Amino acid sequence: MKIIIKKSEATRKALKHFDFLLRDLFYEVADENDEKIVYNGVFSVEITAEMLGMRFRAFKKFCDLIKVEGGKAKRRGSIVTIEPYRKRVIRIKLSEDEYEALKKCSALRGKTVREFFRGALLSSLLTRREA
């Protein structure tokens, strides 16, 4: 997935925070010039206005500058989620006990079973990559 951001003087500070967050998720700069920065990465990203130290209006404008190739950027209030298109489907067989445990865990976190499974899978892959 490629994240393309137009550079502007008004968002220079926020871009710094944004860059820091993406690098934390193993995103790499694929191309950079005076007009834009292109990041290349794998994982989905969720960023809030607070994380970038921005007010709502400025954050809204900043989100308009984000373009995604091979994925989509969706803003809901002061949270923007950038996620890749998910075309691959894997089927996982679970026993009743395993499913119940998974259901219990996802309920504790306030997520659906699928959301929780994908989140847990990607976070453990990320941890393994870090190690």
Next chain:
Amino acid sequence: MPYLVRVPKDPRIEESFRYHLKKIGENDEYSIYQGIVEAVIPLKMSWPEALEVFREIKVEGGYKRLPRTWLEDGREVPADKPTLLISPKRSRILTIRLSDEEYELLREDAYSVGWSVSSWARHLVMNLVWEYLQREKFKEAMRNLG
């Protein structure tokens, strides 16, 4: 539902089994073990002996398997050392959507440890789930103690 495993009495087998499954009964010939989650049990014996033991093991409410190793190119070959895999019957199917890059990452990771993609995904997540539930259980016990 927990699964039951009937294994022939042998000190080497008992040595391997006692760390992975709970013993619930025995007689002169067999021992009965009980388990809930998948157990990977290394058999400390040669391949011919392991195959003989494998034939004698009976599992109720689950499956027994001699796991194989997945190579980088996706081929399946026998594992280096005899290892027994006992898993519960899995009747639930969960479908997960992943992007191409996420799938590639998972596939590379799974093949690097010699597992299939879906079993490796299940293994990673269920490990987290058991850990999380254990922690919750511990927290609750501490709360009850006051």
